[in-house]
Amino acid sequence: MVERRTPIPVPEAVSRVMQFAVEGENEIIPIEASYGRFLAEDLIADHDVPHFDRSPYDGFAVRAIDTKDAGQENPIEFEVVEEIGAGSVATKQVGAYQAIRIMTGAQMPEECDAVVMLELTTELERDGKKYMVIKRPFKSGDNVSFQGEDVAKGSVLVKKGTHINPGIKALLATFGYHQVTVAKRPIVGIYATGTELLDVDEALVPGKIRNSNAFMVSAQIQRAGAEPKYFGKLPDNFELCFEAIRNAIDQVDILITTGGVSVGDYDYLPAIYEKLGAEVLFNKIAMRPGSVTTVAQLNGKLLYGLSGNPSACYVGFELLARPVIRTRLFSNKPHLQKIKAVLHADFPKPNPFTRFVRSTIGFDEGKVSVTPSGLDKSNVVSSLAGANALMILPGGTRGYGRGMEVDVLYLEDQEGSKWPWA
Ligand SMILES: Nc1nc2c(c(=O)[nH]1)N[C@H]1C(S)=C(S)[C@@H](COP(=O)(O)OP(=O)(O)OC[C@H]3O[C@@H](n4cnc5c(N)ncnc54)[C@H](O)[C@@H]3O)O[C@H]1N2
Ligand code: MOO
Numbered sequence: 001m002v003e004r005r006t007p008i009p010v011p012e013a014v015s016r017v018m019q020f021a022v023e024g025e026n027e028i029i030p031i032e033a034s035y036g037r038f039l040a041e042d043l044i045a046d047h048d049v050p051h052f053d054r055s056p057y058d059g060f061a062v063r064a065i066d067t068k069d070a071g072q073e074n075p076i077e078f079e080v081v082e083e084i085g086a087g088s089v090a091t092k093q094v095g096a097y098q099a100i101r102i103m104t105g106a107q108m109p110e111e112c113d114a115v116v117m118l119e120l121t122t123e124l125e126r127d128g129k130k131y132m133v134i135k136r137p138f139k140s141g142d143n144v145s146f147q148g149e150d151v152a153k154g155s156v157l158v159k160k161g162t163h164i165n166p167g168i169k170a171l172l173a174t175f176g177y178h179q180v181t182v183a184k185r186p187i188v189g190i191y192a193t194g195t196e197l198l199d200v201d202e203a204l205v206p207g208k209i210r211n212s213n214a215f216m217v218s219a220q221i222q223r224a225g226a227e228p229k230y231f232g233k234l235p236d237n238f239e240l241c242f243e244a245i246r247n248a249i250d251q252v253d254i255l256i257t258t259g260g261v262s263v264g265d266y267d268y269l270p271a272i273y274e275k276l277g278a279e280v281l282f283n284k285i286a287m288r289p290g291s292v293t294t295v296a297q298l299n300g301k302l303l304y305g306l307s308g309n310p311s312a313c314y315v316g317f318e319l320l321a322r323p324v325i326r327t328r329l330f331s332n333k334p335h336l337q338k339i340k341a342v343l344h345a346d347f348p349k350p351n352p353f354t355r356f357v358r359s360t361i362g363f364d365e366g367k368v369s370v371t372p373s374g375l376d377k378s379n380v381v382s383s384l385a386g387a388n389a390l391m392i393l394p395g396g397t398r399g400y401g402r403g404m405e406v407d408v409l410y411l412e413d414q415e416g417s418k419w420p421w422a
Contacts, residue, residue, distance in 0.1 A: 005263075005284035007291065010319065010354055014335075016281040017320050020297050024253070024328035025184040031172055034164050037182040038225060038329035043158040048148035049174060053108040056145045060099040060121060060132050061090075061112035064140040072135050080123075080130040084109075099132060108144060115143035161330035163225070183329040185227040188321070189252035190214050191244060193259040194308055195235040195266070212381055213258040213313050217306070220317045223412065224325040226254075236266035245272055249301060254324065256317070259308030261294045269294060269305040278303055286395065288353045289378035290316040309378035315356045315390065318411065336390070336409035341370035343391070343406050348399035349376075355395070358387035361408060370408050388412055 008016075026040040055061060062078060070076040078099040082092040086105030094100055094111040102108075102115060121132040151157065151174075158168055164182070172180055197211040198204070211233050218228035231248050234241050241260070248255055261269045261283070273280055278296035283305075285293055289312035294305035304321055306313040318336060326334030341361055360373045370391050374383025390409040393400055400406065 007284040007286040007353070008282050010285055010287050013282050013285045013293070013295075013320060014323070017295050017302060017324060018327070020281075020300055020302050021324040021327035021334070022300075023183075023330055024186050026181050027184045028179050028181050031169065031178055031180055034172065034180045034182060035166070035169055036225070037164050037180070037185075038331065039158060039160055039162050039164060039168070040181045040183045040330060042156050042160050043168070043171060043175070043177075045151045045153050045155050045157055046175060048153045049151035050145060050147060050149070053147050054145045055102045055104060055106050055108060055115045055143065057115055057117045057143055058103050059101075059115045059117040059143070061094070061102045061109050061115050062099045062134075062138065063094065063096070063112055064114040064138050064142065066097050067114070067116075067134060067137045070134050070137050075133045075135045077131050077133050080132055082109075101130075101132075113140040113144065114138040117143065161332055163331075183225075185225065186253040186325055186328045187229050187251070188221045188226045188325065189229045189231055189248045189255045190217050190221075191231050191241075191248065191255070191257045192233040193236065193241060193257055193269070194233070195237075197233045199233070212310055213306075213308065216310060216314060216381075216384070217256055217258065217317055220314065220322070221256075221325070224322045225329045226325045236260065236268065238268045238271065241268050242272050242275055245303075246276060249276075249298065249303070253328065254302050254304065254321065256304040256306055256321065258306045258313050261305040261307060262292045273303065273305070276303075286353045287315070287319075288351055288355050289314075290319070290356070291353060293320060295320060307378065310381040311358060311384060312378040314358075314384055318390065318409070319356070336411065338392075339368060339408050339410055340405055341368040341389075341391070341408045343400055343402055343404045344369040344371040346399070346402050347372065347376075347393060348401075350397050350399050351393075351395055352397075353395045355391075355393040356409070357391040357393060358383045359389045359391040359408065360386050361389045361410065368408070370406065 078097050080101050081098050083101040084090050084106045085103040089107045090100050090109035094109050100109050116134055121134055123132050157171055192211045192214040196208050198208050221228040234244055260267045273296040278298040280296045283294040292307050293316035296303045306316045323334035357376050358373045359370045361370045373386035388411050392407040
């Protein structure tokens with residue numbers, strides 16, 4: 001007798017896999033290689049930035065008190081006793097009505113507390129000495145970048161688990177991290193199953209298709225921050241699949257197979273999990289696509305049986321595998337970001353299951369809009385190309401109409417814009 005599968009709600013499926021989501025290991029890498037990785041420890045400022053008062057302009061460092069009577073009718077002359085550029089420090093003392101010519105980024109001379117921009121001065125030479133003249137007063141602190149105004153020593157700059165972006169790389173360099181402790185990328189194995197599968201470089205023959213899932217999932221794994229390990233494709237042969245999967249498990253942190261999880265004669269994954277002694281967490285989810293997504297655990301290691309249908313495979317990965325990977329990378333926000341958007345097309349087809357519609361989000365009259373990115377069937381591959389989001393349409397008896405507000409899971413922002421920006 002064929003066992004009936006009971007679909008469980010999406011949140012229940014997510015919470016079952018998240019019970020096995022654990023933090024991963026650390027590794028130390030050179031700063032040059034850190035872009036896109038995830039910090040494995042808080043980044044704490046061990047000094048002020050800047051660590052000395054400095055000039056933000058090219059000009060003259062003065063004692064503000066000497067400028068207090070300056071005006072259009074009362075120009076005041078300062079003797080220029082020294083010139084310093086960024087990277088140098090003053091060697092001369094500045095007395096009353098004396099100034100140091102100072103360049104942007106140079107350390108403020110000790111006695112000075114204001115900087116006069118070059119444009120506000122006139123310069124002259126007399127008897128071999130240099131002078132500058134100003135016609136307005138300056139207050140103490142005018143045009144000074146103070147020690148610690150950017151970052152105060154002891155502050156937590158970036159939390160553990162943060163994705164390293166260009167700005168974070170700048171901070172790492174500022175604080176002298178030539179090596180960075182990051183989360184080790186988990187290794188996620190991929191096996192594509194199906195006798196119908198051809199390699200990418202093989203010519204099409206009747207009944208066979210090229211294996212696209214392995215390449216798609218591999219990119220999804222990379223986008224999530226992990227390292228894909230592609231083992232190859234397997235024909236629909238129980239013994240071959242069983243041995244291959246058993247051997248792969250020890251080489252990876254997570255194992256993904258695609259195909260063979262439904263109820264067909266050659267859908268061997270359920271029997272393979274049973275023979276491995278793995279505990280099946282669920283084998284049917286109340287969602288479309290990806291209802292057949294099956295996840296099992298063996299000694300705490302997660303085995304994902306994603307659908308063979310490309311779009312079902314894609315959605316199953318994003319909802320159930322991505323957050324486990326992100327947790328290993330120390331993220332405390334491992335799930336896709338949910339935003340509100342206005343539906344920009346009618347979606348009349350009702351479905352009892354929650355739909356995750358491959359969609360494109362855009363910006364329209366100041367609002368985020370969302371449009372399905374193509375044919376919404378589990379077995380299509382073309383609508384994935386334009387998808388930067390998954391629109392969530394809860395199950396029910398009615399369809400959805402243009403203008404309705406819906407929830408959207410944001411996948412990425414890769415879209416550029418034409419010039420001028422509109
Ligand atoms: N009687 C039933 N039939 C099906 C059910 C069901 O509940 N009862 N569920 C349907 C749903 S929903 C889905 S989704 C699919 C899932 O099937 P499997 O995950 O077992 O996947 P396969 O049967 O192996 O393949 C499905 C489809 O995808 C193509 N495929 C497989 N691997 C790849 C790959 N690596 N790259 C590209 N395309 C691939 C394969 O050729 C099939 O066309 O089952 C429904 N059936
Ligand atoms: O698992 Mo299927 O994708 O619901 O069509």
